[in-house]
Amino acid sequence: EVQLLESGGNLVRPGGSLRLSCAAxxxxxxxxxxSWVRQAPGMGPEWVASISTDDGGRYYAxxxxxxxxxxxxxxxxxLYLHMSSLRAEDTAIYYCAKDSEPNYDFWSRPPGAFDVWGxxxxxxxxx
Amino acid sequence: DIxxxxxxSTLSASVGDRVTITCRASQSISTWLAWYQQTxxxxxxxxxxxxxxxxSGVPSRFxxxxxxxxxxxxxxSLQPDDFATYYCQQYNSYSGTFGQGTKLEIK
Numbered sequence: 001e002v003q004l005l006e007s008g009g010n011l012v013r014p015g016g017s018l019r020l021s022c023a024a025x026x027x028x029x030x031x032x033x034x035s036w037v038r039q040a041p042g043m044g045p046e047w048v049a050s051i052s053t054d055d056g057g058r059y060y061a062x063x064x065x066x067x068x069x070x071x072x073x074x075x076x077x078x079l080y081l082h083m084s085s086l087r088a089e090d091t092a093i094y095y096c097a098k099d100s101e102p103n104y105d106f107w108s109r110p111p112g113a114f115d116v117w118g119x120x121x122x123x124x125x126x127x
Numbered sequence: 128d129i130x131x132x133x134x135x136s137t138l139s140a141s142v143g144d145r146v147t148i149t150c151r152a153s154q155s156i157s158t159w160l161a162w163y164q165q166t167x168x169x170x171x172x173x174x175x176x177x178x179x180x181x182x183s184g185v186p187s188r189f190x191x192x193x194x195x196x197x198x199x200x201x202x203x204s205l206q207p208d209d210f211a212t213y214y215c216q217q218y219n220s221y222s223g224t225f226g227q228g229t230k231l232e233i234k
Contacts, residue, residue, distance in 0.1 A: 044214055045163075045171060047224040059221050095170055100182075112218020113161040113176035120170055 002026035002116050004096050009121035016086050016125070022079040022096030022118055029077040030054075031102040033111040036070060036081045038092035039120075048094070049081065052106035059110060064090075086125045093120040129153050131217055133226035139234040140205055148200045148229045150215035155195045159219035162191055162200045165228075166211045174213075175200065205231075 008020040020036070035050040049060045049070040058070055069082040079096050097114035130153040140146050150160065158178035163171035173182045175191035178198055188203045202209055210233050215226040 044228045045165075045216075045225045047216075047221075050221075061221075100173065100176055109159060110218050110221045110224075112159060112216060112224070113173060114171075115173045115176075115182060117170035117172075 002098075004098065004116055004118035006094065006096055006118040006121035009094065009123050011124045011126065012086055013127050014087060014125055017082070017084040018086065018123060020081040020083070020094055020096075020121060020123070022081075024077045024079065024096075024098070027098070027116070028102075029072075030074045033099040033104070033106055034070075034072060034079045035097045035099070035111050035114065036079075037095045037097050037114070037117075038090075038123075039095070040089075040092040043092075045095075046092075047110075050111045051079070053103060057106045083123070086123075088125050091123060091125050093122055095120045129156065129217055129220055131215055131224070131226040133213075133215055133229050135229060136227070137230045137232060139232045141234045142205050142207060144205045145201065145203045146205060146231065147202075148213055148215075148231075150193075150198045150200070150226050152196045152198075152217055152219075156217045156219035158194045159217055160191075160193070160198050161216045161218065162189075163214045163216065164209075164211045165214065171214060202231075 005023045036048040051070045067085045071080045096118045098116040099111040100113040100115035160178045162175040165171045179191045213229045
């Protein structure tokens with residue numbers, strides 16, 4: 001079964017840091033670009049960051065650039081999101097998501113059409 | 128940034144109805160558009176990719192069309208499970224991605 005399982009969510013104070021993990025199984029992880037998408041309470045999804053299959057390319061939303069770092073460990077089929085300088089507006093459910101097309105040209109377009117999502121993990125930034 | 132605008136924001140319909148949701152992009156995105164369905168407390172589910180391609184396992188009553196800046200999602204013969212929130216997503220460029228959503232409610 002194709003599955004993504006996030007972990008690492010928590011309550012953190014403004015200015016703090018947190019690392020999210022996403023364990024992938026049931027598909028060839030190394031063939032797919034991966035992304036993080038978040039959803040604040042009552043709002044629509046917001047793309048956060050994407051990473052190419054070989055970690056050669058990373059893209060970030062303007063709202064998190066310079067504060068968040070996406071990475072992946074292909075030997076352990078795991079995606080990460082390191083978040084620092086957290087703000088109240090970063091409070092959201094964070095999902096990891098898999099691109100639907102294997103081995104596409106990461107530089108030609110962003111990942112999209114996410115066909116597999118994790119269950120989501122809550123990150124709350126509050127004092 | 129590319130802005131994605133969905134209409135309507137809320138749509139009331141009955142089981143068996145045919146409904147259409149529109150998504151407009153602020154600039155051309157070719158056919159790099161996806162549609163998702165989200166029910167409360169769950170992750171979005173991919174319905175349509177590349178504007179008109181039905182994702183595997185999605186019922187054929189869902190269809191997508193459009194190119195450039197205007198796109199539609201059509202659901203024929205609404206079923207009880209279809210009452211949910213629908214989002215479009217552009218993946219032509221990294222500047223902005225999802226629409227604000229259309230909530231499909233039971234009339």
